[in-house]
Amino acid sequence: MVPFFFAYFSLVSILAGVLTVALRNPVHCGLALLTLLLHVAGLFVLLNAEFLFAVQIIVYAGAILVLYLFVLMLLNLKTDERYLHTRYAVILFASVAVCGELLVLLLRSPFGGAKGDAPAAVVLQEGASYALGIKMFSDYLLPFEIVGVFLTGAIIGAIVLAKTPTAADAEQE
Amino acid sequence: MVPLSAYVAVSAILFVTGLVGVLIRRNFIIVLMAVEVILNAANINLVAFSHYLESMTGQIVALFVIAIAAGEAAVGLAIIIVVFRGKLSTNVDEMNLLKW
Numbered sequence: 001m002v003p004f005f006f007a008y009f010s011l012v013s014i015l016a017g018v019l020t021v022a023l024r025n026p027v028h029c030g031l032a033l034l035t036l037l038l039h040v041a042g043l044f045v046l047l048n049a050e051f052l053f054a055v056q057i058i059v060y061a062g063a064i065l066v067l068y069l070f071v072l073m074l075l076n077l078k079t080d081e082r083y084l085h086t087r088y089a090v091i092l093f094a095s096v097a098v099c100g101e102l103l104v105l106l107l108r109s110p111f112g113g114a115k116g117d118a119p120a121a122v123v124l125q126e127g128a129s130y131a132l133g134i135k136m137f138s139d140y141l142l143p144f145e146i147v148g149v150f151l152t153g154a155i156i157g158a159i160v161l162a163k164t165p166t167a168a169d170a171e172q173e
Numbered sequence: 174m175v176p177l178s179a180y181v182a183v184s185a186i187l188f189v190t191g192l193v194g195v196l197i198r199r200n201f202i203i204v205l206m207a208v209e210v211i212l213n214a215a216n217i218n219l220v221a222f223s224h225y226l227e228s229m230t231g232q233i234v235a236l237f238v239i240a241i242a243a244g245e246a247a248v249g250l251a252i253i254i255v256v257f258r259g260k261l262s263t264n265v266d267e268m269n270l271l272k273w
Contacts, residue, residue: 002174002175003174003175006175006179010179010180010183013183013187013213014183014186014187014190017186017187017190017191017210018190020190020194020203020206020207020210021190021191021193021194021197021198021203021207021210026200026202026203029203029206030206033206033209033210036187036210036213037209037213040213040216040217043180043183043217043220044220046175047180047220047221047223047224048224049220049223049224049232049235051232052216052220052232052235052236052239055236055239056216056239059239059240059243060209060213060239060242063243064209064242064243064246067246067247067250068202068205068206068246068250071202071250071253071254072202074254075202075253075254075257075263077200077202077263082199083198083199083200084197084198084199085196085197085198085199088196088197091193091196091197092193092197095189095192095193095196096189098189099185099186099189102185102189103182103185103186106178106181106182106185107178107182109178111177111178111181111225113226114226115226115227115228116226116227116228116229116230117227117228117229118227118228118229119227120224120227123229128232131229132229132232132233132236135229135230135233136233136236140233143237147237147240147241150240150241150244151240151243151244153244154243154244154245154247154248155247157247157248157251158247158248158250158251159251161248161251161252161254161255162250162251162254162255
């Protein structure tokens with residue numbers, strides 16, 4: 001059952017990724033990106049990461065994608081006649097070559113490594129959210145706080161950047 | 174049982190797809206969407222290694238990546254709005270003010 005679902009989720013996410021890059025209308029690109037995000041969330045379930053599955057859907061598909069679609073609505077773009085780079089064929093060819101080379105290397109490598117401290121049986125028993133929370137708030141507390149400060153800075157920066165210039169600002173200039 | 178290299182292969186294909194998007198699209202918003210595709214490819218990699226090497230660290234880093242993607246989207250879209258206000262366009266070829 002798992003290989004079947006893996007094949008479905010991975011094929012649809014690759015297809016949606018290609019559509020995100022290739023479609024002409026920006027709104028259609030956003031919807032293809034939504035498909036990609038949901039199917040990547042499916043891959044997370046197959047990997048026993050149910051907390052990341054929820055975060056992926058709530059934060060990525062729920063918040064970030066809505067932000068993109070909102071800006072698309074706000075700017076009301078016309079679809080360009082020429083929407084690709086002039087030399088896209090060269091880039092495409094080089095990328096396909098690089099991708100093939102990468103795949104040959106990756107599919108041949110054994111990926112050995114030292115096992116960590118969270119065996120699948122233990123994680124399944126107590127739940128990935130619990131295991132993740134314990135680890136996050138003991139070993140990774142400082143990075144967690146730094147991410148909080150980073151997000152605050154990003155929000156303030158976005159508001160300052162996108163603020164409509166007022167009459168007072170115009171007088172100063 | 175799906176081997177680890179299958180997940181890494183999917184992630185590599187998605188990464189190259191996003192990279193092509195960043196390079197060939199001319200609309201800045203689509204370029205940011207392609208960056209999201211790249212970040213998702215990285216997340217698949219992190220979670221797959223976290224599962225197969227039986228460590229929670231990969232999932233925690235993936236969570237941080239999602240948080241950084243949120244910040245990147247907010248600031249990037251704010252920059253798009255500022256540029257659009259001046260140029261009435263989101264074409265990356267026309268954004269050359271900082272070009273040396």
